[in-house]
Amino acid sequence: MGEATVHRSDQKMDEIMGALLRTGVLLSAAIVFVGGGLYVTRHRVPATDYRAFHGEPGDLRTISGIFHEALSFSGRGLIQLGLLVLIATPVARVAFSFFAFLYERDWTYVFVTLLVLGLLVYSLFGRHGG
Amino acid sequence: MNTVEFTALIGMGSLLAGFLGALTGLGGGVVIVPLLALVFHVDLKYAIGAALVSVIATSSGAAAAYVKEGYSNIRVGMFLEIATTIGALAGAGLALYLHASVIAVIFGLVLIYSAYASLREGQHEMKEQPPDRIATWLRMDGTFPGEHRLESYHVRGVPLGFAMMFVAGVLSGLLGIGSGAVKVLAMDKAMKLPFKVSTTTSNFMIGVTAAASAGIYLSRGYIDPGLAMPVMLGVLLGSLAGARVLARANVKVLRYVFSGVIGVLAIEMIYSGLTGRL
Numbered sequence: 001m002g003e004a005t006v007h008r009s010d011q012k013m014d015e016i017m018g019a020l021l022r023t024g025v026l027l028s029a030a031i032v033f034v035g036g037g038l039y040v041t042r043h044r045v046p047a048t049d050y051r052a053f054h055g056e057p058g059d060l061r062t063i064s065g066i067f068h069e070a071l072s073f074s075g076r077g078l079i080q081l082g083l084l085v086l087i088a089t090p091v092a093r094v095a096f097s098f099f100a101f102l103y104e105r106d107w108t109y110v111f112v113t114l115l116v117l118g119l120l121v122y123s124l125f126g127r128h129g130g
Numbered sequence: 131m132n133t134v135e136f137t138a139l140i141g142m143g144s145l146l147a148g149f150l151g152a153l154t155g156l157g158g159g160v161v162i163v164p165l166l167a168l169v170f171h172v173d174l175k176y177a178i179g180a181a182l183v184s185v186i187a188t189s190s191g192a193a194a195a196y197v198k199e200g201y202s203n204i205r206v207g208m209f210l211e212i213a214t215t216i217g218a219l220a221g222a223g224l225a226l227y228l229h230a231s232v233i234a235v236i237f238g239l240v241l242i243y244s245a246y247a248s249l250r251e252g253q254h255e256m257k258e259q260p261p262d263r264i265a266t267w268l269r270m271d272g273t274f275p276g277e278h279r280l281e282s283y284h285v286r287g288v289p290l291g292f293a294m295m296f297v298a299g300v301l302s303g304l305l306g307i308g309s310g311a312v313k314v315l316a317m318d319k320a321m322k323l324p325f326k327v328s329t330t331t332s333n334f335m336i337g338v339t340a341a342a343s344a345g346i347y348l349s350r351g352y353i354d355p356g357l358a359m360p361v362m363l364g365v366l367l368g369s370l371a372g373a374r375v376l377a378r379a380n381v382k383v384l385r386y387v388f389s390g391v392i393g394v395l396a397i398e399m400i401y402s403g404l405t406g407r408l
Contacts, residue, residue: 014200021194021337025187029366036359040134047136048356050172055351062349079355083183083362087344089190090337097208108268112208116338119215123345128222 013100017093024089028082035078042075091120141360148368154388156248158365159185159307164395167408174230174408178306179352182340184365185308189336191366201330203272206285210295211338217299218342225304234403237305241396244311245389259284259322274327283324291321303343308336
């Protein structure tokens with residue numbers, strides 16, 4: 001396996017990764033936009049007060065809760081779903097890199113990407129109080 | 131103020147922040163928190179949550195273009211993401227124990243450094259680096275498109291770069307910013323990567339770093355949909371527009387102006403923090 005082979009597969013990986021990122025961001029922005037439209041038209045007066053921190057209700061904090069809210073077409077739930085897609089985009093990118101390195105049998109980086117992926121999954125699926 | 135007016139105002143402010151952030155290379159996220167906290171009197175936790183989400187959007191949007199051009203070094207990026215994600219988790223954890231005024235002061239100091247770093251941009255020379263044992267073992271050495279052909283480079287200083295990336299991650303998780311300035315510092319100065327490779331790889335990493343703390347912010351209820359919606363859409367549109375104009379604009383004057391604005395915001399953040407108004 002020469003230097004050139006490694007480089008070519010890296011370049012192909014770059015292209016797929018670029019498409020993945022673009023799709024994730026566009027999809028997320030579209031969902032947030034639709035949810036935002038619903039939220040603004042239904043939720044007119046007065047604007048929410050953000051001066052003091054109250055924290056979001058439980059349904060807008062957990063992945064299952066957000067899906068539940070979004071499926072009932074709540075504007076806030078849809079926005080939160082779009083944001084979840086956005087947060088998932090870099091995670092999907094790392095997951096894709098994991099498989100790409102696995103395909104290249106680059107064990108060092110299979111381990112590196114798996115470690116990063118584990119940390120991201122812990123952040124996204126773990127329950128963090130506060 | 132009703133919801134439509136509030137959303138439109140925040141959206142327009144974010145659009146401008148994203149536009150100027152992309153033009154000057156400072157990123158839009160860095161001014162969102164002071165804008166929300168100082169101008170709109172939004173609680174720091176909500177402001178940081180909304181800014182962090184917009185950072186993921188701009189980083190992923192821009193990285194999509196950069197990876198294709200072949201500048202970013204994916205191996206360097208992936209390896210250093212171990213440090214930035216651990217740092218981001220630590221930073222988001224630390225945010226629970228630090229008082230808002232302490233966070234505001236740290237924020238102000240980071241803003242001042244970011245403005246300073248953006249003004250120094252362009253003063254870097256590229257010297258031929260000898261190969262390094264750790265970087266060779268991690269197969270980090272790479273190439274980038276030069277003027278005539280692919281230029282190859284060697285990577286150095288992996289342990290120092292790794293340590294600095296941990297700090298960048300902590301700041302990102304604590305303040306809801308991308309920490310691009312610190313990431314570039316680590317790669318440009320400690321690891322001796324070519325400047326264009328440093329900036330694009332930094333952008334590539336920012337999304338993953340931010341996603342690490344975003345999960346924690348989401349489950350703590352810091353991310354409010356009504357606020358994050360105009361911020362995310364505004365910054366994203368603004369930065370996409372900024373990136374288009376960038377190719378034709380003379381940004382030198384603009385960079386001075388924007389750095390000046392950031393300097394003022396920084397002092398205001400520090401002052402507000404010290405007097406306990408946040």
